[in-house]
Amino acid sequence: MNKFASLLAERSVQKHLETYFGTHPSLICGVSGGVDSMVLLHLLHRAGAQVTVVHVNYQKRGEDSELDQQLVEEICRLYKVECVSVRFDASDSTGNFQAWAREKRYGVFRDLKREFRADAIVTAHHRDDQVETIYQRLMRGSGMEHWGGMQVYEQGLFRPLLELGKEDIQMVAEQNGILYRTDVSNLDVAYGRNFIRLSLEPELDRFFPGWKSNLLGLGQRAREFEAMRDLLLDSIAGKGISGKGISGKGIAEEGVVGEGSKLSLSALVPLPRTLWALLLSSWIRSISGVTVRHGVMGELSSIDSLQTGQQISIGMGFSLMRDRDWLVLLRNESPSEEMKGAKEQTVKQTVEQTAKQSADLWVLEKEHVSSGLHTSTGLRFCLKTWSKRFKSEDFHRGELVMDEASLVFPLTLRHWQDGDRIQPLGMEHTRLVSDLLTDRKVSAAEKKRAWVLISFDQTVCAVIFPHVLSDGSLGVIANPVRCTIGTRSVLIASRASFGAGANPINPNKHL
Template identity: 35%
Template sequence: MEKTAVDDIIDSFRRSVGAYFEEEALFVLGVSGGPDSMALLYLFHILDLNVLVVHINYNKRGEASDKDQDLVEQMAFQWGFECCSIQLDSSTADIGNFQNWAREERYHFFKGLRDAHKAAAIVTAHHQDDQIETILQKVLRGSSPTAWQGMSSWDGNIFRPLLNFSKEEILHFCEVNAIPYRIDESNLQSSFARNFLRKEFSEQMDRFFPGWQQNILELQQQGGWFQQSIEWITAQISEDFVLDVHAFSELPQQLKPAILKHLLDDFNGDTSCSKAQLQELSKIEDLQTGKSLVVGNAEFIRDRDRVILQKKKEDKAWKQPITRQHLEDKYTVGGVNIRLTKGIKSRTGLYIDAEALDWPLQIRHWKHGDRFIPFGMKGSQKISDHLTNRKIASNLKEKTLVLCGSDSTIYAIIYPGPVSESAKGAISELAKCDENTTTYLTIKPTK
């Protein structure tokens, strides 16, 4: 590898920063201590940019985790950067889903620090090998061609300046510039999907299909062409989020979910939708006038020969804080009755300890990213995972409610309709009743 390859990384980084950001911009940079993020930290150092370095210590590898943190803190100090190290307890992670938990936790802190410091961007050290793995996983999981575009260098939130460089090139960059780094040995284990792709899968693909990585990267272009085609078709059959039903009905059935997903993304930002939800939405042409379908806070309403996409209107009662005074008599909101009682009269509802709650309360629809601590567990769980585990049908998930305290803690999940004869919802470990409970908050569906 020639010396010019090292210069290419520096020049590319300089151009990317100049193209997207103001000269005095502040960045929140996640640094694990591995070669990729340490190379990125060095690039910020030699360009003398404003950076808040953030290191997440998951305490999963004992002394090795502490050595990672020490290295990041020492080099940040040596290169003149402020460093924030955050200690997490990996024992609270969802069983068998550590990587997803770790990703959610670190981005939660990255976003909080970005907002608190009014930073221009979160910066990560994703590189070309990561891009290949991302696209390949999208293909293997059956994602639409739009998703084949993979990660972008700058998406308005996360800045990834190393995407055009391979792991090998970054390691060489570290070697030439004497950049210290550590290796996380857990990345050598194949128990996670990405690690399997990096090792066994990649080695066999290199053997049987030389050059396969470049072919995967070229899917980005095909994904971009597909995206442009969907945008063009959508523009022909809709205007200002009003969809021509007749024109939509004439589209091939396979295109309809992609059109609706594009409309939702354009209307509401990047929208998380399951395949089942999109298939359900594809039936909007069969809706009667005045009827609607809801996804998150977006509502598709049929109006004769058109469908209008608009923000879902919520009853003012949803925003009304629920106080103890409200519950002296039966109080109804969102299709459920709630009240305070001194005992358990039947098993037809949910019962939680009223004294364990942070009043006033709120009942709302769950949101992606919501978590709670299930009864009998120590760690938290995503509500989306809980609903999947309980086999709540996709078309009912969006109707699921949560009971929250004034501090946003979720105390209960309220299932929509007759999920089963016995299951009306789920209670948080934080609000369970025991022998000391004197006042019960009862939640029952309206009849």
């Protein structure tokens, strides 16, 4: 980028804003005080975006951390934008500090996005970050579909600087006199990204000139791969599904997922076996939204060895069954007698084990929450069918909304226990429920009154706070049970006061 760096950067950011949001979007912008995020704030301000700045102070670098916060707050006052500064104690982290800090940071971002009803969370990731992301994915053995790296906009995250390099950003800062701070921890090669940037990249530059461009080019290869995969999948689906391809109308049988849920094995068999797992997992994800676990991929490669009536458990309440020449994707809503017996035994054991510690245990069967059910805890559960495209804004803030298809009934409602873990919405990793409650400022005295909702497969589906918090939130749902655009039935948890017709449930009663 040349002396017109600022103009080109402004046009790039403006283009992305208009493409994804139109004019004057509301954004939650993470600003650390470093050059990347300070340039990002400058460009968003120039573009006229409505920005709420979030600065997270981990108090890890003493006075330097305080000076970072001071600079961000002063620039926000100058720009007349709201700044929310949040403090965490770095000494509370265990294990990987970077992962802990990221989890804390994005937790704050998501909470504020909901509170302000913002359009997106904005981060200052740039082209050099993209290179490091793709390199790390390659080293971890990620499949080709992940070689594309980060996208400018995906899943509520907006990265308008992704097409700019670090040198471009530095030049914008110099040309506009943008103040920023330098974090000396970025020089610590103990962190993976720093090691790549400081130790590995210079050697790669020496031995393989142009390697960064080649690595970024893998994104195009990944898109080509995805296009070929989808064409092949559409061809198979068009031959083997009732209706018009994968998006056509499927068969309407009890337990069958719905559109495009039945695939002819004879359409798959002529293809190389090495492609079976890839195509079947893509087909399953396109219909159910479920990502097939790595351990299941091997079973999909030998799907023809299944006998009629046998199933492969996909997870998240789905299974793939062979029915003669058909592969049928099922929701496990009508369990076999054997499964029912196993459920009853597990429920009985769970009740007996938990009852020894506490009387506060409820086992909720699907048929009893279908029309709405109160518990004596003041919590209400009900199922709701959703015929149009799911939108979170269609529900109240004080409700927890979960994809019913991702739940395995019966559900267990109990007080949380030491060691309980949840994968919070939007997070890649699990965390202790106790830490989650601490982060949400639930007092030590009230913590013990918080609840967890547990699926039959022992997944913690939700953490329910002992009371509605000041921001109006009732709790936190787990990422695996999140609703998607394909969600058609939801389980809603809410607070309810008892009135006429209320039907409180007795503890330890199996409903």
